Structure formats: C-alpha cells, structure tokens
Amino acid sequence: MSKKIAIFLVIFTAAILQVSFFPNILPPGIFPDIVLIIAIFWAARSGFDVAWPWAIFGGLMLDFIYFWPIGTNIFSFVAIVFGASYLAKRFLVADNLSRFFFLAAMVIFGTVLNGGLTNILSQSALGEMGNFRILLFNSDLLLKIIYNLLIFTAIYTPLLKLEKFLATINIRLKMAR
Amino acid sequence: MSGKLFSQNRIKVVIILAACVLLVFFNPKGFFNPIRGGVLEIIYPFQKTFYLLSQKVRIATGFLNSISDLKKENEKLISENNALSSEIIFLKDTKNENDSLREQLNLIPREKFKLEASFVIGSDPQRSGSWIMIDKGNPAGIEAGMPVIVSEGILVGKVAEVYGNTAKVDLLTNSSSVINAVDIETEAKGVVRGEYGLGALLDMVAQTDVLNGGDTIATSGLGGDVPAGLLIGKIQEIRVTQDRLFQQAIIMPRVKYADLDVVFVIKN
Numbered sequence: 001m002s003k004k005i006a007i008f009l010v011i012f013t014a015a016i017l018q019v020s021f022f023p024n025i026l027p028p029g030i031f032p033d034i035v036l037i038i039a040i041f042w043a044a045r046s047g048f049d050v051a052w053p054w055a056i057f058g059g060l061m062l063d064f065i066y067f068w069p070i071g072t073n074i075f076s077f078v079a080i081v082f083g084a085s086y087l088a089k090r091f092l093v094a095d096n097l098s099r100f101f102f103l104a105a106m107v108i109f110g111t112v113l114n115g116g117l118t119n120i121l122s123q124s125a126l127g128e129m130g131n132f133r134i135l136l137f138n139s140d141l142l143l144k145i146i147y148n149l150l151i152f153t154a155i156y157t158p159l160l161k162l163e164k165f166l167a168t169i170n171i172r173l174k175m176a177r
Numbered sequence: 178m179s180g181k182l183f184s185q186n187r188i189k190v191v192i193i194l195a196a197c198v199l200l201v202f203f204n205p206k207g208f209f210n211p212i213r214g215g216v217l218e219i220i221y222p223f224q225k226t227f228y229l230l231s232q233k234v235r236i237a238t239g240f241l242n243s244i245s246d247l248k249k250e251n252e253k254l255i256s257e258n259n260a261l262s263s264e265i266i267f268l269k270d271t272k273n274e275n276d277s278l279r280e281q282l283n284l285i286p287r288e289k290f291k292l293e294a295s296f297v298i299g300s301d302p303q304r305s306g307s308w309i310m311i312d313k314g315n316p317a318g319i320e321a322g323m324p325v326i327v328s329e330g331i332l333v334g335k336v337a338e339v340y341g342n343t344a345k346v347d348l349l350t351n352s353s354s355v356i357n358a359v360d361i362e363t364e365a366k367g368v369v370r371g372e373y374g375l376g377a378l379l380d381m382v383a384q385t386d387v388l389n390g391g392d393t394i395a396t397s398g399l400g401g402d403v404p405a406g407l408l409i410g411k412i413q414e415i416r417v418t419q420d421r422l423f424q425q426a427i428i429m430p431r432v433k434y435a436d437l438d439v440v441f442v443i444k445n
Contacts, residue, residue: 013223019299020224024231025238027435031302048186056193064216065224066302067338067345070209071200078197082190125201 002173003166007042007054010162014038015061030143032151035062036077036114040106041152041159043081044088055081068118069125076117080110100156107152111145210338218341225312228298232438290404292326292441293317298343300435307351309334309437314342324396324403324443331431332356332396332407333440344442348434349377349409357399358409363387366397369409369428377410379426380418388415388426404443 014034022031035058043051059074066073084106092102295317299310313319323336325346334348335356347354354371358379365386367379379394392412398405410428417424 012220016220016223016227019302020227021231023300023302024228025235048190052189052193061216064209064213065220065299067213067308069201070204071197075194075197075201078190078193082186085186121198121201 002169006162006166008057011035011038011054011058012061015058015065018062019065026147027143030140030147032144032147033111033114034151034155035059036080036110037107037148037152037155038159039077039081040084040110041103041156043084044092044103044106045163047089048082048085051081051085052078068122072118072121072125075121076114079117080113083113084110103156104149104152107148108145111148112141115141115144214340217343221312221342224298225296228296290326290441291444293319293444294439294441295344296439297437300437308337308348309346309434309440311344311346311440311442312342313442314340314344316342318444319344319442322402324407325440326407326443327432327437327440330407332403332409333430333432333434333437335403336442346440347371349430350434356403356409357397358394359397359405360386360388360412361393361395362389363392365424366399367423367426369394377428377430379412379428380423382424382426384417384422384424386424388412388424390415394426394428 018031018034022034026032039051039055039058042054055077056074059072059077060070062068062073063070087106088102092099293313295311295313297309298312301307301309311319311325319336319339321336321339324332325334325336326332332349334346334351334354336344337347337353338345349356349369349371351371354369354377356369357366358369359366360379360382363386365382365388367382367386370378370380372378379388382388390412394409394412396403396405396407396409408431410430412426413429414427415424416426
C-alpha cells in the first residue's frame with residue numbers, strides 16, 4: 001500500500017511539474033515528458049504487469065490537465081510501457097552502465113513515439129489532420145529528446161533509490177506480519 | 178509460462194488501446210468535464226504553487242543572464258528615456274483624440290470595462306498559441322464566451338470552459354476561434370479565424386473593401402459577445418480566396434502568447 005501511495009505521489013508531482021513548472025522556464029512547446037520517463041523506468045524495471053495501471057493513471061492525469069480528449073495520453077503511455085517492458089525483458093542486463101544506456105535509448109524511442117501518437121490522436125479527434133507535418137517533423141522534437149535525456153539523467157539515481165527504499169519497506173512490512 | 182503471460186499482456190494492451198481509441202473518437206463533447214473539473218480543483222493549489230515557483234526561477238535566471246548586458250542596457254535605456262519623454266507629449270494629444278473618437282463611435286471607454294485580473298497557470302503543451310489556463314473560475318463570475326485581454330486593451334481570446342478555480346481560454350490563434358473584426362484604417366469588415374494555434378487570418382472581407390499591409394485590425398463588436406475596439410493585430414500579408422469571392426489577410430498578433438503572465442477577463 002505504501003509503495004502504491006509513493007508511486008501515486010511521484011506521478012502526481014511529475015504531472016504538475018510537467019504542466020506548470022517547465023513550460024514557464026523552457027521554450028514554448030518543448031517541456032520534458034517527466035511522467036513518460038517515470039513510466040518507462042518502471043515498465044523496464046518492474047514489468048508491464050506492475051507498470052500499466054500507473055501508465056493509465058499518468059496518461060489520464062495529463063489528458064485532464066491538457067484538455068485533450070480522454071484516452072490520448074493513456075493510449076500512448078500504455079503502448080510505450082508495453083514496448084519498453086517487452087524490450088527490457090529481452091535486452092536489459094544487470095550491468096549498471098548498460099542498464100542506464102538501455103533506458104536512455106528507451107526514453108528517446110518513447111519521446112518520438114509519444115510525440116507522434118498524441119499528436120495524431122488529439123489532432124485527428126479535433127479534426128485538424130492537415131497540420132500533422134508541422135507538428136511531427138520540426139526541430140522541437142530534437143530539443144525535446146535532449147531535455148528528456150537530461151531529466152532522465154537527473155532523476156535516474158533518485159528513482160533507483162526510491163525503488164530500493166520501497167522494496168525495503170515492503171520486506172519489513174511482510175516480516176512484521 | 179512466460180509466453181502465456183506475455184500473450185495475456187498482449188490481450189490486455191489491445192483491449193486498453195481499443196478502449197482509448199473509442200474514448201478519443203466517440204466520447205461526447207463535455208462528457209468528462211465534471212470529472213476534469215474535479216481533478217483541476219484538486220491540483221489547482223499545486224499548479225499555482227509550481228507556476229509561481231517557475232516564475233521566480235525565470236526571473237532569477239533572467240537576471241543572471243542580464244548582468245553581462247547591464248552597461249549596454251543602461252545606455253539603451255537612457256536613449257529610450259529621451260525618446261519616450263517626447264513621445265508622452267505626442268501620446269497625450271493622441272489620447273484626447275482617441276477619447277473623442279471612441280465617444281463618437283459609442284465604444285465603451287476602456288476604463289469602464291469590468292475586468293477580472295488573473296494569472297496564466299498553464300498553456301497548451303504542444304503549441305503555445307492554442308489555449309491558456311487562468312486561475313479564475315466560477316466563483317469569480319467568469320463565464321464561457323467572455324473576452325480576455327491584456328492590460329493595453331489587446332484581445333487575446335475568449336473563455337471556452339469554466340471550472341471551480343480555473344478556466345480555459347481559447348486564444349485568437351486557436352482553430353475554433355472566430356471573432357468579428359474591422360480594419361481600423363479602411364473600415365473593411367471580416368472575421369478573424371485561428372489557424373491551428375500558429376497564427377490568425379482575417380477572412381470573409383468583401384472584394385470591394387480595401388486592405389493594406391500594416392493596417393490595424395480590431396474587434397468590430399458585431400455579434401455582441403466581444404466589445405468593439407479591442408486591438409487584435411496588424412495585417413502582415415493580403416491574399417485572395419481560391420474562389421476569388423473574398424479577400425484574406427494574415428494577422429500578426431500584438432502579443433506573444435508564450436509570454437503571457439497576467440490577463441484580464443472582461444465581465445460586462
């Protein structure tokens with residue numbers, strides 16, 4: 001239960017940061033996808049079974065705050081989390097450095113896919129199909145990948161520590177029972 | 178076992194994705210608004226706190242960046258000050274002229290607008306010119322359709338959805354935005370439409386009307402929901418529609434929407 005509350009708080013805070021903090025200090029439209037990064041991290045580390053409810057929660061939060069049609073971010077997050085956990089099962093190794101670079105590659109892949117999927121879904125739902133080229137292929141995407149990698153690098157160690165801390169609490173609770 | 182688990186996950190993913198597509202394309206407009214309102218109500222204090230914090234960070238980093246430019250900026254300010262002193266005298270005269278023209282056109286004096294000041298606490302994540310979120314909602318008397326301006330009487334958009342403590346404002350460049358407008362210099366009338374959050378277009382201007390590059394476009398007051406005389410922008414480029422029935426003009430908005438911090442909702 002405590003683990004669930006902690007993850008809930010992390011995703012909730014990440015969503016607010018993504019929506020209200022970063023857009024104000026970074027160039028317009030190029031804020032980092034912190035919720036997506038966290039979802040990818042958890043999917044690769046814990047597997048799809050653990051990560052999918054959190055992917056839905058994170059996506060739903062963003063859909064509500066961004067005024068997008070409900071389902072847009074959920075679709076993208078669930079698809080990316082599934083892909084990340086599938087690839088992690090096959091390629092993630094125990095070595096720390098390799099693990100970091102593998103997750104960084106997942107972040108790049110997720111950023112591109114998330115940008116494309118959310119654009120296509122939200123714009124086609126709003127009937128603005130004609131604008132895809134401008135939205136998908138611009139220099140902003142490259143900057144966004146860079147910001148996402150920077151944020152991923154910054155939160156990677158804290159997330160590992162949080163994971164370890166939550167696992168310890170879980171063991172202690174089980175032992176107490 | 179692992180293969181079976183994976184195929185179960187695959188079924189789960191397909192079901193979730195299908196449900197999402199159905200939700201995105203078939204959810205009735207406004208169906209989720211009560212839940213969205215509740216969520217926005219809960220996150221409002223956090224959102225405002227983070228927004229104010231980010232503003233402080235922006236100001237602090239802006240200050241650090243400007244230290245190296247202080248000498249240059251000081252010289253620039255002195256010359257600007259001299260220019261502004263002479264401009265004040267000219268503007269006093271223009272103000273008197275403007276007041277008398279507004280009186281002749283039966284426009285509400287700007288100081289008589291019932292304004293509700295509000296902070297911008299969010300914006301469209303994909304395109305800065307589509308919508309903004311403000312920190313005033315139902316309790317402040319905000320209603321859908323109310324025009325939103327910046328302090329100089331420049332129209333930036335209209336309130337689209339109102340919630341407990343927040344409201345969504347569709348900007349002029351939003352594709353759903355349509356405002357009746359007039360060319361101040363030539364009195365040509367038309368409608369200003371948003372262009373996918375990227376710009377605004379003055380459309381439906383009769384071929385017999387005159388449009389010139391650089392002309393000022395303001396609201397015409399037709400339709401009643403937006404008062405006349407609010408500035409929209411300047412004409413950047415003029416073109417003719419494909420059917421050659423109307424003229425169109427690309428409008429350069431007067432404000433940079435990405436830099437909006439404080440806006441005013443006109444309540445009367």
